[in-house]
Amino acid sequence: MMQILAIDPLLTGKLLWTPLLIVLLKVVVVFVVGLLATMLMVWFERKVIAGMQNRIGPNKAGPFGILQTLADGIKLFFKEDLIPERSDRFVFKLAPYLAFVPAFLTFAIIPLGGDFRGGNDGLVTWFGHQTRVQLADPPIGILFALAISSIAIYGIMLAGWSSGSKYPLLGSVRASAQMVSYEAALGLSVAAVVLVTGTLSTSGIVARQSTLANWNVVVTGIIPFFIFMVAATAELNRPPFDLVEAEQELVGGFNTEYASLRFALFYLAEFMNTVTMSALIVTLFFGGPQPISVGSTTIDIPIIGNALEGTVWLLLKVLVFLYIYVWFRATLPRFRYDQLMNLGWKVLIPASLGWFILLAAQRVGQSAGWDRYVVTIATALVLLVSYGLLMLAQRTSTNERKRDGVMF
Amino acid sequence: MELFVFVCAAAMVLVGAVGVITRNNPVHAALSLVLTLFGIAVLFVANNAHFLAAVQVIVYAGAIVVLFLFVIMLLGVDQAEDLSTEPLTAQRPLALVVGIGVAGVIIAAIVKSQDALLVRGTGINSATPEDADANIRQLSRSIFSDYVFAFEVTSVLLLIAVVGTVVMSRRQRGQHVEESA
Numbered sequence: 001m002m003q004i005l006a007i008d009p010l011l012t013g014k015l016l017w018t019p020l021l022i023v024l025l026k027v028v029v030v031f032v033v034g035l036l037a038t039m040l041m042v043w044f045e046r047k048v049i050a051g052m053q054n055r056i057g058p059n060k061a062g063p064f065g066i067l068q069t070l071a072d073g074i075k076l077f078f079k080e081d082l083i084p085e086r087s088d089r090f091v092f093k094l095a096p097y098l099a100f101v102p103a104f105l106t107f108a109i110i111p112l113g114g115d116f117r118g119g120n121d122g123l124v125t126w127f128g129h130q131t132r133v134q135l136a137d138p139p140i141g142i143l144f145a146l147a148i149s150s151i152a153i154y155g156i157m158l159a160g161w162s163s164g165s166k167y168p169l170l171g172s173v174r175a176s177a178q179m180v181s182y183e184a185a186l187g188l189s190v191a192a193v194v195l196v197t198g199t200l201s202t203s204g205i206v207a208r209q210s211t212l213a214n215w216n217v218v219v220t221g222i223i224p225f226f227i228f229m230v231a232a233t234a235e236l237n238r239p240p241f242d243l244v245e246a247e248q249e250l251v252g253g254f255n256t257e258y259a260s261l262r263f264a265l266f267y268l269a270e271f272m273n274t275v276t277m278s279a280l281i282v283t284l285f286f287g288g289p290q291p292i293s294v295g296s297t298t299i300d301i302p303i304i305g306n307a308l309e310g311t312v313w314l315l316l317k318v319l320v321f322l323y324i325y326v327w328f329r330a331t332l333p334r335f336r337y338d339q340l341m342n343l344g345w346k347v348l349i350p351a352s353l354g355w356f357i358l359l360a361a362q363r364v365g366q367s368a369g370w371d372r373y374v375v376t377i378a379t380a381l382v383l384l385v386s387y388g389l390l391m392l393a394q395r396t397s398t399n400e401r402k403r404d405g406v407m408f
Numbered sequence: 409m410e411l412f413v414f415v416c417a418a419a420m421v422l423v424g425a426v427g428v429i430t431r432n433n434p435v436h437a438a439l440s441l442v443l444t445l446f447g448i449a450v451l452f453v454a455n456n457a458h459f460l461a462a463v464q465v466i467v468y469a470g471a472i473v474v475l476f477l478f479v480i481m482l483l484g485v486d487q488a489e490d491l492s493t494e495p496l497t498a499q500r501p502l503a504l505v506v507g508i509g510v511a512g513v514i515i516a517a518i519v520k521s522q523d524a525l526l527v528r529g530t531g532i533n534s535a536t537p538e539d540a541d542a543n544i545r546q547l548s549r550s551i552f553s554d555y556v557f558a559f560e561v562t563s564v565l566l567l568i569a570v571v572g573t574v575v576m577s578r579r580q581r582g583q584h585v586e587e588s589a
Contacts, residue, residue, distance in 0.1 A: 091435070139543065143462035150470020154442070157474065161435060161481050169481060176478050180471060187466075200544065 086164030096265035099155025113311035160254035188352035278321035420447030
């Protein structure tokens, strides 16, 4: 019965007070860390982007302007709460929470630390109880993240619809189409990781990436990582895929009609999702809290204990990806809508599916004892032929549309 | 604990299901459907079928209802429907007959298999701390070995549906010229 909650040694056996308190403590810590991370991420993004654009950025509130987000938050908190006349009141009030809650839920399954090196499975002992440094380790593991990211669409979609105005509606229709399209590519690249690690559990995925050569980015052959990165950026509605809030076309996007605390929740959810997605990338492809180690030499941070060191490594790795996301925003211009859809459906999904088949064929060949190169070449040939057929179909359809005058 | 989870989840399912048919606004009805699907997912988890619960949320709540909402919003049919006019006059009595029939069949099935319901199911290997993926492994074994034919036939059926939709929604060549003339 207790396995409803998680596959965590803490929760097997009788339910006592200490485990319950540890879980409560974890919930509070994860929530606070999530909020703080979001706050710092907003500041980090504004500061870095200011640097890239030769500006100073926030510098008034606190040292280096680090309290700017707090000041903005307090301002939003005290602003007037507006509900448009033509809105659907209940859904309008519900939507910000539907965006905000999933953002936090995904954070719950990310291993935030623990000692995974040397065959350890990341268990730590707190107050005489063994547990993991993550809020929950459900048996469905990474599928939970996919489920939550598909739920996150509702917040944006309903926000746009319930505003009772055309521009937010257009923004939310774009958003939902975009997120549903890219979810397939996201899921297929996750499937590649699950295929090579053989487990769904996030702590299991981390435990198998002990050395640099075992990191999934290497084991899966880098392509799933790229696809995941692009699909995740689209899923987050961040530049260059931020058509949801293309100001030039849509005024402000799905959240045009929102003000004060409800707007703050959307804003928070957006940045929280960025942090979570970076942590997810690190967990899936870059060993999560595992230290960088080549062969048998491990880069060890002195003084700090191994379990805490995991947290430091995770933080460093996540920072790299957060920086990359900011960098994307400063560098890349926004996609056009048809380009976005073409990239999603005609490039990313076939590529991730093909790569998945290649990896699966490798594994089947390995267990059947076939020659590795023959398997690879045969699979590649089949995939090439399939890709050729796909291109042919696309060309035919484009020609027909042109002839019909549907497309110019 | 188990009873408590069941009662809560069942209440979610029922409230959602009643909401789907009683709400006038299609968007509210679709949201009620999401509530029902979540309740079913909770019931799956309570029965140790974690994978089914995840798939339930990803596929039904995350993709299918989102598409429903997408179509509702895109077509702009989100105003409350006028229920007083009836396009097909026979549909209400027919629906009543079919509904009573289905309810009768379900009740008959339950009465008939009363003994089987009391025996607790033992077929599912639940996940344990040692083997977290026992559940999913068992499910995939049966889908891809024992029932692989049925599984593939189902996917071909879906493919046919997709191709059929594309063929039907395509205009015949040159047709638009006559339309515009």
